[in-house]
Amino acid sequence: MKITNEIILSHGLKIDEYSKIKTLLNRDPNFLELGIFSAMWNEHCSYKSSKIHLKKLPVKNKYVIQGPGENAGVIDIGDDDAIVFKIESHNHPSFIEPYQGAATGVGGILRDVFTMGARPIALLNSIHFGSPENTKTKSLLNGVVSGISGYGNCIGIPTIAGETKFNRTYNENILVNAMAVGLANKNKIFYSKAKGTNKSVVYVGSKTGRDGIHGASMASEEFDENSEEKKPTVQVGDPFTEKLLMEACLELMKENSIISIQDMGAAGLTSSSVEMAHKGNLGIELNLDKVPCREENMSPYEMMLSESQERMLLIIEDGKEESAKKIFEKWDLEFVVIGKTTQTNNLVLKFKNEVVASIPIDALSSKAPLYDRKWNKKKVSSKKVDLKNLESIKFDEAFLKIVSSANHSNKKWVTEQYDQMVMGDTVERSGTDAAIVRIHNKDKAIAVTVDSSANYCKSNPKTGGKQVVCESWRNLIAVGAKPIAITNCLNFGNPENPEIMGEFAENILGMKEACEFLNYPVVSGNVSFYNGTNKKNIFPTPVIGGVGLIKNLKRIQNHRFKKIDSQIIVIGKTFGHLGQSVFLEELYSLQDGPSPEVNLTNEKNNGEIILKLITSGAINSVHDISSGGIILSLAEMSLSSGIGVKISKPNKISNIFEYFFGEDQSRYILEIDKKNYPKVEKILKDNGIYFQKIGITQNNLFELDKHLKISVKELYDINNKWYNSYNGFVS
Amino acid sequence: MKFSVIITLKKDVLDPQGKVVQQTLQNMGMDSLRNLRQGKYFEIEINELDEDKAKNIIEQMCEKLLVNLIIEDYKIKKL
Amino acid sequence: MKFSVIITLKKDVLDPQGKVVQQTLQNMGMDSLRNLRQGKYFEIEINELDEDKAKNIIEQMCEKLLVNLIIEDYKIKKL
Amino acid sequence: MNSAVIVFPGSNCDRDIASALTKLQFKNKMVWHKDTELPKSDLIVIPGGFSYGDYLRSGAIAAKSNILKEVIKSAKSGSIVLGICNGFQILIETGLLSGALLRNKNLKFISKDVNLKVVNNNNKFCSKYKKDNIISLNIAHNEGNYFTNKDHLKELEDNELIPFKYCNSKGVISNESNPNGSLNNIAGILNREKNILGMMPHPERMIDDLVSNTDGIDLFSSILN
């Protein structure tokens, strides 16, 4: 087949990229080779637009065993235990087919984690939809949530935390990010690096079909009117097979048979084989006649680019093939030797006794294009929002409107579709600042959370990047965990647009600053560009997945009020920052003013003291203050416990809206037994921590001076209405 | 008027259910089984006497709710 | 030889899925809808040229695995 | 006491129930579905999960496995058999228990803690509970909507074959306190001889205050008794 410009472009390659291919090969590629290049050189696999920026992020602290660059990050949590985790996007497939897109997103991230020798112990997700009024939103919401639940429940890993948000910026491009967390023995971590020549390359798992051919390049393109037609065969998830694959891999890992292992994710057989060879500085030769196929007459092109799910590639020690095969047969899975490692440093593909492709590995990996794309610095607004210019509203009306809004309603409708208890170690489920999973049969645990703040990042990508890292840190602190490390999923628009590239570059700088200051490095992550349609890009939406360590399960905390007549205090300074707040968004549909700044010194000091107080057992409950300000945080504490509050505004700040809806950072609310209060007050003062007394807990009534008075029960009903009426079912 | 709707997965789309059912039958000794695919079936009765109109309504039901056109095909038949 | 198998819930068995689908369609404005029931559909290909024998094999598949005879009925058809 | 937990491809509460049994002093053995012999045991448990992906009908394929033939034999000769969630679905598919488990009435997977009333404790599984106790157990299923014909329902009610019914926190058994649409709020049933219990809620998830509560313990200690 003659390779025309049209064919090149339809593979998502630029003409100058094609010239580079010819130079690297010293000849024209054939059609199969072109397909392989397109898969490896697209944004999703090559990180060509993001790499130079990602390098700036800190990736190490004393806990990190493996940073970015492997299937997932690994941290040390003591006693030979290691936690393996990563987050990944599945945005475009989920927009096309929400159930299968979300399901296969969960499946993909799980493979990244058990590939490294870890048994997955928790799933999280961050899902962003368009505005609820948008005609597509309802079915996307239903499809995505049931896809996540369908896959996670079936494979038997608890889905215990996440976030569900609505914003018109996602009307034509939803976000579905899934995170998996696994537990491994730190001396038995498995990597993708191939070692030794002439070793067997083994294909295991499901058969290969024509699914998702070009899925990776689709993830690297904008949507347009024609996307529907360009649609490849949709990948269907098979959680049952994944469960078998997981058990078989974990069983095989107990023996010393595996040299290296890599899941087949985006760009399937191509990227997995190239990755293994590249890391090991070797070549690889595959005999495509051996690839187990689901359909008849599959071509080498289809086999190499298929994104069929639930498959893995292994390199096995000499003489271990038979015993390894037995394990996969026990689990009714394919196990076929399809090739070997070589010295050539080439990817060589044979089919029907002919060499059908031969490409130097480095041409596909280290020599792939890298771009330092042009980027513009954001012009940031610094004009403070003036309430005088807004139509006036009564405080209680404003509050109830927010509590009943799509974004701030109780998310039980979502979380009750997820099995949160399977595996028997879920100490805190969804609904808390961070979920907690016990390490099986031990007295320690990890805390996990995912967070994002698109509005803040849109208005000021740098501050936003800082803020979202701090929010993640704060959520872990609030349950009594020491924050250890993060994974991030960077969902952005089109990087060829200098404004968007600027959002990305500055966002990274902000994240870097916070991660460094808090000693909270990035150990894995994923970049998803081209989120948008026809030049309309989504708000920059970095999603942070945080993991913290709890050494002693007797010293944990949550945000549920425990008693009436305890003291309530706010830690951290309240200036009344309303820029980019929920208050403006929900009540005035305004995204206005600057994002809240984070003072990293205060963040760190406040957090460390909270952790100390939790460990000392001196407080009854704690909650971080995030979107919606003090009043929303108080409401969440009341709603989850049934206990009310009697609150007054401290005199200093004049405006009640600013004080209670303001979104200043680095703050927490504490509930303290009156008898413990003097002790806590002393600790805070001795450490120079700013705090204010704002009221006490009381029976039943949620009350703020003369501005608000409602029973907690009534508040609960208001908070629980939205999802059920939107979806039209009552459960 | 009463219709049946048969919904099947498109040809190249993976059918995990069908696969497992087929394997189970083969394990049970049904050696002659060559291929099995699973689909959905609906029996729908509507108050409409004009056959063309009725068919049209059923078609709408399929396109708007019953069928996932991205991965499924359907066939309507009058009963 | 290729057959289709249609499996439906017996008349007196509650069909929660059909019921919800029916309600949803009605909520979507399909007023003429009178009744809807959901079932399963299989397409099965076997290596057997004798039609009677083939049918017999399919029947066995139904009775032994595909159908829960306590709550379901089935129909076999040659394609 | 010896127990055996049957493991199918796709079972995923097998480890949980094994941990619970061990913690509560059972000597437990895991039994792979391809095995053809049951170890000597006083209690056979069929755990929750998605055996064979819940494909075709939940429980249908597992019910045809080798080991189930042995379980059926053993059950018919009086062994104590407990099926939880998917295990209940499997017992129904084998015919050891009658009726059907249909899709939840809202067609969604439901995972939450629910209240149950111990409506009958006159059996080997519930003797440690007091009659009319209200306990809270976790459910997590897609198909737990119990259905059966009138005659069988009457038999279940008349012969104290329903140990648990869904209720609210005050013990009221009503439509509102019925999570999945089960007939008469039935959460579990016994066979006529009362040696086989199938139930949708997960007692093995409720044996530890740190993760939930301890309302499930009495079920296991009743069996030990």
Ligand SMILES: Nc1ncnc2c1ncn2[C@@H]1O[C@H](COP(=O)(O)OP(=O)(O)O)[C@@H](O)[C@H]1O
């Ligand atoms: N998609 C989801 N999956 C799992 N848990 C979720 C999901 N969406 C929301 N949650 C849970 O609901 C709770 C409230 O969510 P959210 O309002 O976003 O929390 P916050 O504002 O404290 O970050 C959190 O505990 C979160 O873990």
Ligand SMILES: [Mg+2]
């Ligand atoms: Mg929070």
